[in-house]
Amino acid sequence: MSSNTFGKFFTVTTFGESHGPAIGCVIDGCPPGLSLAAAEFSRDLGRRATGRSRYTSQRREPDEVEILSGLYEGRTTGTPIALLICNNGQRSKDYSGIAQTFRPGHADYTYWHKYGIRDPRGGGRSSARETTMRVAAAVVARKWLLEHAGVRVRAYLAQMGELTPTAFHWAAVEQNPFFWPCQEQVPELEKNIDVLRRSGDSVGARVSVVADGMPPGWGEPVYGKLDSELASALMSINAVKGVELGDGFAVVTQRGSQHRDEMRPDGFSSNHAGGVLGGISTGQPLLASLAFKPTSSILVPGQSVNLAGEPVEVVTKGRHDPCVGLRAPPIAEAMVALVLMDHALRHRAQCGDVGPVEPRIV
Amino acid sequence: MSSNTFGKFFTVTTFGESHGPAIGCVIDGCPPGLSLAAAEFSRDLGRRATGRSRYTSQRREPDEVEILSGLYEGRTTGTPIALLICNNGQRSKDYSGIAQTFRPGHADYTYWHKYGIRDPRGGGRSSARETTMRVAAAVVARKWLLEHAGVRVRAYLAQMGELTPTAFHWAAVEQNPFFWPCQEQVPELEKNIDVLRRSGDSVGARVSVVADGMPPGWGEPVYGKLDSELASALMSINAVKGVELGDGFAVVTQRGSQHRDEMRPDGFSSNHAGGVLGGISTGQPLLASLAFKPTSSILVPGQSVNLAGEPVEVVTKGRHDPCVGLRAPPIAEAMVALVLMDHALRHRAQCGDVGPVEPRIV
Amino acid sequence: MSSNTFGKFFTVTTFGESHGPAIGCVIDGCPPGLSLAAAEFSRDLGRRATGRSRYTSQRREPDEVEILSGLYEGRTTGTPIALLICNNGQRSKDYSGIAQTFRPGHADYTYWHKYGIRDPRGGGRSSARETTMRVAAAVVARKWLLEHAGVRVRAYLAQMGELTPTAFHWAAVEQNPFFWPCQEQVPELEKNIDVLRRSGDSVGARVSVVADGMPPGWGEPVYGKLDSELASALMSINAVKGVELGDGFAVVTQRGSQHRDEMRPDGFSSNHAGGVLGGISTGQPLLASLAFKPTSSILVPGQSVNLAGEPVEVVTKGRHDPCVGLRAPPIAEAMVALVLMDHALRHRAQCGDVGPVEPRIV
């Protein structure tokens, strides 16, 4: 039932609030023998980190991962791997105002009604800070997936507001701080962000994820379908309001003769399905997209109510992300990697006896 | 791990193939004392049934539900409720051709690679026939939700191909066989379907679901968020390629000042969020949308390969659904109801001591 | 949460009451490709069946298993296997008396307090009738375990009242209707039962289970230990009040130098541990024992209360089992087999990459 645990076999349990002493996670079910070191977490955590550029929120989080358990002489032992990151960055701030007010677009009102108590410091458990541990846990999953199955998961910013890429290069994605696939457009992107920041407003974004090197056969009908669990994983990321597999909502106006991916001995003719049929991977690249809402923490005043039920005006001071989607690609990659890792082990459990089957079209 | 079980507390385990002797399900965790009779299943199963009109597939399935357990003197006892429907409708057909060929857009190829064995009769387990038991199980959930929480779940066809409703009336939705919210457009819809049928092709659709009467506080951060589990539930329906909550992908171009739902003492000013913030219900109506791909079983020939890896041409004979989305609203309702039922009980487990909390804005 | 589901990966969900139309189960997670036929269930169901001899309850239950799903051309497909047994044997009896009274030693009073409603017909869900489906489901598990892992699970009656075996032969166990390992004592056993029956009383029993051919390495620390899950599985059988692994309660007076099983290159010197260390199998035979209470349905009158809280005298009429333990060995075998099957798949999931490790002492 544990809703702070993700996965069925390769499980990740996260804990911690934005302004508590630490955040952390426990990875359970990891195969033994995988080499692992604390230094391996810094790349992905750095990619995710706020303060990455002047265009995202300025909080400084060194995010040093400490591995508390599950390793012996640099290798996983099959026992739980606990990861811990101390929250050095939080400031001793006065949250009494926020504690009395429900910010529009945030989880303040809903946590209050669910629990009858709410940690107002930096959003508490509902803070995007929590996603740090998803990225950390996924470092382990991504390493295993690459080494043992040849699967690689990558994401990019596919749209910010009205702006869409005019070209696509994976190389570009890691060259700019926005995971934008067209380096030539980066100045335009920066200009858009500056305009937003000055206006005190924010904008939404689309992020796309691709998993290459997929084997056919991962996924479980009917309620553990690969796409079903990907949808759950991606929708669980803060601020996500939509998830697509393959052509997504574009299928609404497609014809069957157009959508279905024909097969030839040398491979599929197209990939409208996004690499999943009947909830099971086809061996084609997995394609998913997510819609991120514009952050609600903006300088533009908004109407709300306070604990006494009286009308109040809310203005978010201090840090301000004009587009949360800019930081989201590493988180999207992480969630896809965790789903795939889980399914890799689940597939082995039930179908470990089934050898590679012919014909395999590539 | 059981991937044929849906839910964490109120669980539904389904079984059966399209052409086996029967399909069925086991509902576990149902509260005791709920009145229930076999006749109560006929309405929703009838709404879902194929053969509903000349515009959907002509298979005749009376779909009589037999309750095998869990009742005493017409009331649930808290023990598992098993439901069974005999498959009277399947014909003794020659499936040897299909058994040798992977139909494009179907799960044939992926099941083959996962399991090394595949039941080719009518799609086997991957048939939409399976969704019958989702609808049946949800009859129990919907009854409890309405009686105990005042929650009602309804769905409609929001788009078929390029056609969108020009008006919206819930009354219309149940007046035509397409769950279309604008009765005036029904002739146009029928005409579109006739054209599709004659061309031997199919088209996609969008279905929207609304849950009214929601209390605030249902849902569990962070991996059991209400929207996360709705996404999983809806994406697990056959042919679904996208899921949206609230404004969905439209948020990509929205500004924060536009998207965030402001609050006033007399209620929320808007519902862009679709009734969920931070994964927990706000008390506003829950709004979700799904994209259904055009069915791949069409008369237009398609390229594929056979078991020997040789190229073959595939034409689906016999029954043919020009738009699977036409039958989907009851299934979408069912999955939303199952998620809500599960969360109602989970909320009670953890927060049963938390009384209604002020202020409640309506 | 589903408490009518057993297992984590290879799951069995059972349903049905003693006097409902049918009982059944759904097996999920079974590896594909296993040959299976309805006839294969008759041996174990026959071994378990009541009416086996004049010494156990005389109810006639042919217990014909119908396989409703999950097979294609005689082989498992990896989809859920539903098994159904119609309850032909129940008589149209007047249960109004029982419905008003809580029988001592039965679940009547506790079900009433939990659910506020109770199915009084034959014990409803708390009837030992439910164990039939455990035995049926275990037929699948036992076949896979034997064919794929060389593991065989057998049980016998190790004590009835004060009587203990004076010799032990596996061959004898299947030669008499009591699973008694010493054929010479059978007349004495029969005489004891006859005396009990005439006195209208019942007696307890001890059943022991042995799994041969175990590989080392099955089991998961720390809450999914093999012995922990065996204890749960065996204690879940009706009327069981105690479970032992290896030497069990005899360890209380043992010395460490006596209990610990020493190892030599040619194998373990003893098996006090019962084949499990640290929750993981050693490769030695798995040894477990269970204590069955004397059945409470006896002719000797007992004091109780009725629904009005008034004192009443209860006498069980009709069928009467002088020792439920006599029928229990197949059920104990079933539960052990289900645990082992589950762990075989779970082990493969996490440790499928770990090859056989040296040294292996046999």
Next chain:
Amino acid sequence: MSSNTFGKFFTVTTFGESHGPAIGCVIDGCPPGLSLAAAEFSRDLGRRATGRSRYTSQRREPDEVEILSGLYEGRTTGTPIALLICNNGQRSKDYSGIAQTFRPGHADYTYWHKYGIRDPRGGGRSSARETTMRVAAAVVARKWLLEHAGVRVRAYLAQMGELTPTAFHWAAVEQNPFFWPCQEQVPELEKNIDVLRRSGDSVGARVSVVADGMPPGWGEPVYGKLDSELASALMSINAVKGVELGDGFAVVTQRGSQHRDEMRPDGFSSNHAGGVLGGISTGQPLLASLAFKPTSSILVPGQSVNLAGEPVEVVTKGRHDPCVGLRAPPIAEAMVALVLMDHALRHRAQCGDVGPVEPRIV
């Protein structure tokens, strides 16, 4: 699947090895609003701590609990509660000898065969050090159980080797370092331990647990029976080889007329069942017993094999517990409390609508 997580709704995930930097746990599903402070853990951790007296192992573990998350202003918020204890006590010891040898009676050989890798430092994950976090997590459960349900869980040492209590007083249990219920026998107990210690050997023990104040109705048929989950919980404790509910193995020789607990308007006449019928609590005290094997870490030399498969002689040096059962009562209490807490919430989930039912016999 996560086998380092205990519980279904109120879940506890533990991590850490004996000689790693820290051990810890994450509690998920705790009701909000419970007051909690780090100081509240010291009593139970102190009771469990090694080094309690000269009669148990001399390791010094201050075991200071740090609460990392889940609290706001001293109350639980409903989000995960992470607890951490730094391992200050471990010494920099040379484990190269132990790394090459499989100690008899330990998990060395089985971990090696399962994972192909083994952390030899102090037993790694299989060390009883792990049980510290069970006790810590149970502090939260015990507090809630007492405050919200009036349930209290207590355990005592019921037998050490051949020695059994000659009198029983709960007051005595907390007066001596052995949880022995008869203070007069403590000198005799101490003498027995001294003899054992001098002989370099160890002995087994029996521990009994009692839960008072139980309401009727907790527990879930049929695989989540209260006794079934208690058996699993207790058998998961290191060194436990047997579990009994109520009369346990004594039922083997009992008659039905003797065992079944008769009911009268003023209550049950006896409690042979140990407070559970049909897997559901009766409202009587819950009674369970556990058998602890004699520890295998003794000075008496034992035969074993090394990594090369060669015969070796093993002698455990340093710390040495003559009877692990002496420290076990707090751990047994903890596991029972965790099971009850989980069932309290699960009961509320399914049966929250069922009011108290008449007649209630006390």
